[in-house]
Amino acid sequence: MLYAILCYNSEEAIGSWSKDYHDETMARLYAVNDKLARQGRLGPVARLLPTTAATTLRKGREEMVIDGPFAETKEQLLGFYVIDCTSLEEALDTAKELAKANPGTGSYEIRPVAEFHPSQLPENKPAP
């Protein structure tokens, strides 16, 4: 079964990381990525720009375009993984590995995927 692991944390805290701490943490997270990839369990992964770069379209009879994320929260959605797991336990174990690589504040929301459409983007399309 596919699970999405949604990464929430305070982007203000992330933005205060020193370069060294950032590089070390990212290296630990990439190591988890690599392991999942070797196991053939790694789906798409995305890291999002800060919510200051976000725009929200609120639906309704009159659509509204709002600057910023859809809700002001103390922790923000900063990125996500899609991974293949045999059970919720396995998904939780993976989230725990991520938490160990990136300790401190924040949460991982584990959401089973209902429908999955593989990417139509050219392979390895570089981030902008």
Added chain:
Amino acid sequence: MNDLGWIDPILGAARPRVMGALLRYFRTLDTAEEAFQEACLRALKSWPQNGPPRDAAAWLILVGRNAAMDQVRRQAKQTELPDEAVLSDLDDAEASLADRLDGEHYKDDILRLLFICCHPELPATQQIALALRIVCGLSVKQIAQAFLVSEAAMEQRITRAKARIGTAGLAFETPGAPERAERLAAVAAMIYLLFNEGYSSSSSREAEARKPLAEEAIWLGRLLLRLFPAEPEIMGLTALMLLQRARAKARFDGEGNIILLEDQDRSLWSRPRIAEGLALIDKAMRHRRPGPYQIQAAIAALHARAQHAEDTDWAQIDLLYANLERLQPSPVVTLNRAVAVSKVRGPEAALEMIEPLGARLQGYFYFHGVKGALLQQLERPREAREAFGRAIALASTPAEAAHIRQHLDRLSC
């Protein structure tokens, strides 16, 4: 996890909100700072064992406020109070405080904290130093290093700035809309000054020392944007800083000499910063309320979008500078526009445009540099040499002088 690297960023991120609230309680910067320090010390003791609180800012505000009030009470009574079991009943208090924090007023707290640093009686360098100390939480030593002065001198500068502003005349009630807009504009100007202080270095060594200034300015820009997400000029300001800072790695060669924009290795530009800057300028443009920061960001965006220097949309840049001239007339803007004009309509037109600026910009290094380059293109070597000579005389750093000398060398071959 024994590694405590995760705590510092949380304290740093919470700092503006916590300091803003503590300043509102205690009304003096010194007490607010002491309370914040005390709260941080207690966090360093408590968090590794108990884990971080759900709302770090609320925790720090509460603990800082209690600690400072204890201090006040002790001084008043001259008697020891029993240590409060602060941490045991914190959860409830934290929750209710967090609810109140959800209101809008914490935004004005942070804006006020930034705004007091922009006191009109303070010279620009003191405004910036104060903001770095109070809002960003840089140590005096770090600030001194970035400004290339001694720690003692910086300490004195900050103490003097604090004494000068006091907080006597400061309004603590919630500001009205016009006052808020005024504060926002003053804070934005201070942040851009801070950025330029960090960015305008003319040697790689200096740039390295001053890098934290530019980084903190971007951090403050994002902070302001989170507080006021629908202000196009704040989007423009943050985009402008991100797009300029994206070029940092390409600005100097191995010997520390300046590399001009058109000669830079664009593969060294930071793509994530460019992506963020472009996203912000896109958002800002939708508001159709152009301002100087947005226009300058749009110009930087056109450079960022050009894969190679020769792909640059100079005609559009010329138009944007024309708009900037209208909004914010200044000979320096016209001088910048002339560079775009020289690419679109040729050096003759550009020279004609800058000729009238001579009186006002005769002491300005870049004026003579640009003039020399235009004359060189027009194959008027004698006048070009004269302009370059003046530029060298006005150069404020060896790197600037060296750069002009390269032009002179080319003229003599």
